[in-house]
Amino acid sequence: MTPPPAEGTIVAKPAATPAPDSEVQAETAPAAVRVETPLRRFIVDFCDSPLALFGLAVFAVIAFIAIFAPWISPQNPYDLAQLDIMDGRLEPGSQSMDGKTFYLGTDDQGRDMMSGIFYGLRISLLVGAGSALIALLVGTTLGLTAAFFGGRVDSVIMRIVDLQLSFPTILVALMILAILGKGIANVVLALVIVQWAYYARTVRGSALVERRREYIEAAQCLALPNRRILFRHLLPNCLPPLIVVGTMQVAHSISLEATLSFLGVGVPITEPSLGLLIANGFEYMLSGKYWISFYPGIALLVTIVSINLVGDHLRDVLNPRLQK
Amino acid sequence: MTVYLIRRLMQSVLVVWVMSLIVFLGVFAIGDPVEILIAPDADQIERERAIIALGLDKPLWEQYFIFVQNALRGDLGRSFVFNEPALRLILQRMPATLELAITATLFAVVIGIPLGLLAGLKPNAWYSRTIMAGSILGFSLPSFWVGLMLIMVFAVQLGWLPSTGRGETAMLGGIQWSFLTVNGLRHLVMPALNLSFFKVSLAIRLTRSGVRETILQDYVKFARAKGLSPTRVIGVHVLKNIMIPVVTVMGLELGSTIAFAVVTESVFAWPGMGKLIIDSIYVLDRPVIVAYLMIIVFMFIIINLVVDLTYSFLDPRVRLGESKA
Numbered sequence: 001m002t003p004p005p006a007e008g009t010i011v012a013k014p015a016a017t018p019a020p021d022s023e024v025q026a027e028t029a030p031a032a033v034r035v036e037t038p039l040r041r042f043i044v045d046f047c048d049s050p051l052a053l054f055g056l057a058v059f060a061v062i063a064f065i066a067i068f069a070p071w072i073s074p075q076n077p078y079d080l081a082q083l084d085i086m087d088g089r090l091e092p093g094s095q096s097m098d099g100k101t102f103y104l105g106t107d108d109q110g111r112d113m114m115s116g117i118f119y120g121l122r123i124s125l126l127v128g129a130g131s132a133l134i135a136l137l138v139g140t141t142l143g144l145t146a147a148f149f150g151g152r153v154d155s156v157i158m159r160i161v162d163l164q165l166s167f168p169t170i171l172v173a174l175m176i177l178a179i180l181g182k183g184i185a186n187v188v189l190a191l192v193i194v195q196w197a198y199y200a201r202t203v204r205g206s207a208l209v210e211r212r213r214e215y216i217e218a219a220q221c222l223a224l225p226n227r228r229i230l231f232r233h234l235l236p237n238c239l240p241p242l243i244v245v246g247t248m249q250v251a252h253s254i255s256l257e258a259t260l261s262f263l264g265v266g267v268p269i270t271e272p273s274l275g276l277l278i279a280n281g282f283e284y285m286l287s288g289k290y291w292i293s294f295y296p297g298i299a300l301l302v303t304i305v306s307i308n309l310v311g312d313h314l315r316d317v318l319n320p321r322l323q324k
Numbered sequence: 325m326t327v328y329l330i331r332r333l334m335q336s337v338l339v340v341w342v343m344s345l346i347v348f349l350g351v352f353a354i355g356d357p358v359e360i361l362i363a364p365d366a367d368q369i370e371r372e373r374a375i376i377a378l379g380l381d382k383p384l385w386e387q388y389f390i391f392v393q394n395a396l397r398g399d400l401g402r403s404f405v406f407n408e409p410a411l412r413l414i415l416q417r418m419p420a421t422l423e424l425a426i427t428a429t430l431f432a433v434v435i436g437i438p439l440g441l442l443a444g445l446k447p448n449a450w451y452s453r454t455i456m457a458g459s460i461l462g463f464s465l466p467s468f469w470v471g472l473m474l475i476m477v478f479a480v481q482l483g484w485l486p487s488t489g490r491g492e493t494a495m496l497g498g499i500q501w502s503f504l505t506v507n508g509l510r511h512l513v514m515p516a517l518n519l520s521f522f523k524v525s526l527a528i529r530l531t532r533s534g535v536r537e538t539i540l541q542d543y544v545k546f547a548r549a550k551g552l553s554p555t556r557v558i559g560v561h562v563l564k565n566i567m568i569p570v571v572t573v574m575g576l577e578l579g580s581t582i583a584f585a586v587v588t589e590s591v592f593a594w595p596g597m598g599k600l601i602i603d604s605i606y607v608l609d610r611p612v613i614v615a616y617l618m619i620i621v622f623m624f625i626i627i628n629l630v631v632d633l634t635y636s637f638l639d640p641r642v643r644l645g646e647s648k649a
Contacts, residue, residue, distance in 0.1 A: 166628045171583040305461075
């Protein structure tokens with residue numbers, strides 16, 4: 001987020017209020033005092049809410065587990081040689097044939113649930129965050145283009161956005177996967193297609209306001225290329241709402257991926273995400289073997305709620321109407 | 325108004341046409357229908373005969389033309405699995421889905437509005453905070469997970485409610501309904517509650533913000549000043565004014581409720597349209613997939629049209645000319 005020095009002032013402008021403040025402070029206070037940049041102010045504001053910090057901490061732990069799953073898991077759940085069918089469907093805390101403890105029990109294949117969840121988190125986060133990121137890039141570019149050029153380009157792009165948003169996300173994703181079939185790449189594609197419109201609409205909304213400001217006019221008078229105006233001048237000023245929507249969409253896309261995988265149209269069985277783990281344990285739940293789908297469910301829940309806690313507070317911090 | 329309606333209808337026809345193209349090309353061109361339709365042990369001559377019989381030797385545009393022609397006559401192909409017309413198969417399952425979706429909407433109104441009222445009247449009370457926190461959960465939790473938890477608690481642990489199927493049904497108007505028998509109702513409660521989870525949160529939010537706005541209005545102050553009892557002020561003057569938008573939005577959400585029924589139906593093995601499409605995707609029953617997608621697209625275009633018209637009818641400030649597609 002740190003802007004290049006030449007455009008620092010421009011970036012400071014819309015998050016607006018802090019900029020004059022900081023200048024006054026910098027003048028009156030001795031030079032040793034740290035200047036309050038928008039970024040620093042944002043961090044201070046964010047730290048106001050213990051709940052949001054807690055969410056961030058929990059998410060950090062989850063991300064750590066997802067990234068380092070192969071090194072911290074007790075067992076490699078994909079390696080069939082490490083599994084023993086005799087260990088199948090053991091209760092949480094029971095011992096395996098060769099003396100290991102399964103803290104969260106095992107599934108029908110004798111797979112350690114904890115390892116399964118660690119690896120599942122990895123896939124869930126990869127698909128969820130990855131698709132949200134790609135959708136962000138696509139949606140932001142199209143939204144900026146629509147707002148900047150206006151006219152025909154704008155109406156064509158926004159027509160597609162409207163049409164897309166009038167169908168429920170789950171339905172569009174289901175349609176795409178019914179046509180393309182299972183697979184991680186297909187799920188990512190489906191999630192990108194259902195999500196880009198949210199970003200495009202958000203960016204267009206704030207870009208429409210920003211593009212009438214003087215600094216855009218100034219940039220145009222300098223005969224800067226459109227690409228540069230779009231991404232170096234317009235985009236940084238549309239970031240705050242985008243960050244909020246982006247955070248919420250990561251949670252949404254993880255939840256949607258889990259739902260699709262639960263329905264059996266998402267990720268393939270060889271690379272189970274949390275949703276697929278839950279689906280696998282579903283049939284055993286009715287016979288009282290709750291842990292096979294309960295613990296992956298808890299992992300999914302904690303992930304989604306922690307992201308939402310952060311996103312909810314980000315919305316308060318970044319909302320210019322709420323700023324003092 | 326008429327001009328607008330005609331333009332909207334033409335737009336809708338265009339969307340249906342584009343969707344039919346996408347669905348047709350997607351389902352029939354990406355995968356190889358020959359592999360699925362013809363037995364793998366068939367010899368070359370049998371294969372060719374079958375390809376000609378199915379019209380798969382014709383160029384793609386001609387196949388599409390035939391598909392559209394048949395579709396316009398209401399023939400969307402025969403299911404491979406059930407060997408029945410796909411359209412009839414889907415229409416047979418539709419009442420079950422509608423029953424579930426309507427019950428869920430009812431739950432949302434019955435549970436959501438009182439809770440929203442409570443949270444709106446005393447925004448800082450502990451129970452209001454709890455209700456609002458709950459509604460955030462309702463928005464963010466995946467609905468299949470909530471369904472699983474309901475099954476775990478009420479079906480497995482407590483054993484109060486059955487977890488799968490529609491139970492006993494009774495005939496009304498030539499259609500089987502679950503809500504007419506006690507056993508059917510017991511089967512209906514959990515899936516409907518699960519499906520309504522998101523809508524309840526929505527109703528809470530709408531009601532709460534409605535109450536907080538209305539309570540500051542002059543007519544509410546006047547009603548109080550007149551010395552009316554608080555129950556009457558809230559029950560008549562406040563509630564009546566917020567009911568219209570809340571109920572309208574809930575009704576208009578019916579479309580997305582039907583879409584999300586796919587998830588609930590899969591969790592609770594509720595034999596509706598959603599379960600059918602998921603089962604068809606598993607066994608690659610293409611005619612059913614195509615028919616379902618076309619019906620859903622058609623249904624949503626009609627729903628969106630009705631939504632736009634209703635909004636402009638309810639709120640004259642919504643200008644029809646600028647309405648969304």
